[in-house]
Amino acid sequence: MDKKPRKLAPRTPMPEQPAKERVKNFSEVTTGYTLDMAVAEAARCLQCKKPVCQIGCPVEVPIKAFIGHLQKGDVTAAYKAIRETNSLPAVCGRVCPQEVQCEGACVLAKKGEPVCIGRLERFTADEYAARSACEQLTGDKACPMIREELKVACIGGGPASLTVAGYLSTLGIKVHVYEALHEPGGVLVYGIPEFRLPKAIVKREVQAMTENGVEFHLNWVGGRTITVQDLFDEGCQAVFIGVGAGLPRFLKVPGEDMTGVFSANEYLSRANLGRAYAFPEYDTPPFLGKQVVVVGGGNVAMDAARTAMRMGADKVSLVYRRTKNEMPCRLEELEHALDEGLHLEILTNPVRFAGDENGRVTGVTLERMKLGDPDEAGRCTPNCTGEYFDIPCDLAVIAVGTGPNPLLLEATPGLERNRRGYIEVNEDTGETSMANVFAGGDIVTGAATVILAMGAGRRAAKEIARRLLGDDAPQDVPPLHGGVPAAQD
């Protein structure tokens, strides 16, 4: 018998479109594992006695168990294990910042080679959906019948609300989701680009919920078309608020209202929600720039920059006031963007935009910054140097963070808010200052991550189920561990 310690195989790479090709299209960058690759990657998992990886996941996916099933090639069992706690696995596998969550916690991370948990989760969800399109309909659906008298409303149709809807509907509770836009999914459809998260995947998840009795009311604006009080008057026993943090922040520097200077939300909404990349087949027009400047260092900035490349820009520069190491985006996105030719202008900060006589942006003045001492959160603060330089641009996108979406909050004065304007909730239940009104996701935490929004949705859903179903509610209420929120600036 070979007594040598088992040597750790390297992480199985995920096949991807070559950078030169993919900057010309909006198809997904990474093309996904095959079954063989997935089984090989799963084999790297040590099936630890204490699966520390799970502590890193805000919704506590039973990582060890699902990877154990994959080691045997049992995709269905793996899928069912994931679905116990995660209602959007195909999404999370693609967009979670795994390096600071599950994979960051995996024992193998110490050697720098954690199991590719996110990729395996994505594979499992995609493979299961492909195999069992009909099995899903005919198979062993253990969901109880919907009891129309148990009624819950969700305002906003992002990941937080979708989690509440998914969870409660499997318990037989009737859920109505009110979404202001014409497509459900929140940031997953209006913000995150097709090449990173195909819209068909979000559609698939929403479709599954519809089949489970969830009713979607699109183009309904909470606070305008319907108020929280209206919902209770119509017989809802609980209301969940998941309206996100979509209010774009600007830099407040001169020239920012010039034509050609966009918030990332507008730029990305045109491309994603409006499919402006397929103009004129689709009517929403894109704004085309050759010399593009994107301000920010989070996922949002990265998405805007890579969208601009795909829309035919000659040069895209990312203006960020700290360095590469402080960028809050997912590591994989930065690597992909650099492969695609993103130009970094680190340690710089815009002070003004210049324009022509028609009010169109023609350039930006940047101030050089230098890193100072770390702040409370451990991130180095950027300091001014008084040195300036100009770069030309005909399109600028501002991605320096967002604030709480105001509409519903203004219309619901009973909701207590914190200093930053976000909704105050009870940490354990997600309940707000109004009885039976719950909230979760970005509208509580400020811009964070998909999985944290889902974690919050799950917590609130459990409490709602407990109140509505009493003894019939599921008893397993494990404590939830927070992941590490990634700020989006």
Next chain:
Amino acid sequence: MPVAILKKRRLIPGQTSELTLDASHIARKARPGNFVILRVSEKGERIPLTIADTDPQAGTITIVYLVVGKSTAELETLEEGDSILDVCGPLGKPTHIESCGTVVCVGGGTGIAAMHHIAKGHKAAGNRVITVIGSRCEDLLLFKEELSMFADEVVVTTNDGSCGMQGFVTDGLRMVLDREPSVGEVVAIGPVPMMEAVANLTRPYNVKTTVSLNSIMIDGIGMCGACRVVVGGEVKFACVDGPEFDGHQVDFARMRQRLSAFKPQEELSWAEFRRLRGQEA
């Protein structure tokens, strides 16, 4: 949920129509000054249109549009019984209506329809309502009868003098302001140059002047910033902070520039639409 068109009235054939929509959920909440954002079809663009009237009992809202490009042209292809794919609303802050004696409501072109709902609101609040409406010629004049049904006076101006006094709405407004010493507020809705001209006219009279800004919009709920306008030196979002603002504070020059941001694409889009329908430009 698609929204059905219950009634279509061709106000100016091929150019301007009025649609009555089956939308009780919007009708019960809509106030004067609110608007909707709609999308005609699956590949369509989201466009804002003012709610020109509501009938909460019947559960209907009315919109009036001028065909200026692809989306409004596509809307014009729909008939009674057809449906609009998405209609979202009511959006925007309702008009601030207080009792202030005499109010002059000025409307130009399609803006007359939008102004109609606001004028009605002022009347309901007990104000004396004088309306001033204008267009190029009599055939293009909208809502004259509708306004006469409740307004205390309807002043009509046409550029060619074919109806009412010859000139622009500003000429009609000047006449009213010179005659009436106690006008509490002027409300102006119409093309940007018209609203700018009204604001310039009323400034020396020192009358509160409200304009309704039609900036380019996407979501209409404050999430994109496409609609931003500069008012009193501050950036505001027309969809949630407006669309009505103090006309004396609006930077109309920036507003005009921002409205033309997508001109080349809009022209391409409309030309393509006409080509596909076999209509040459």
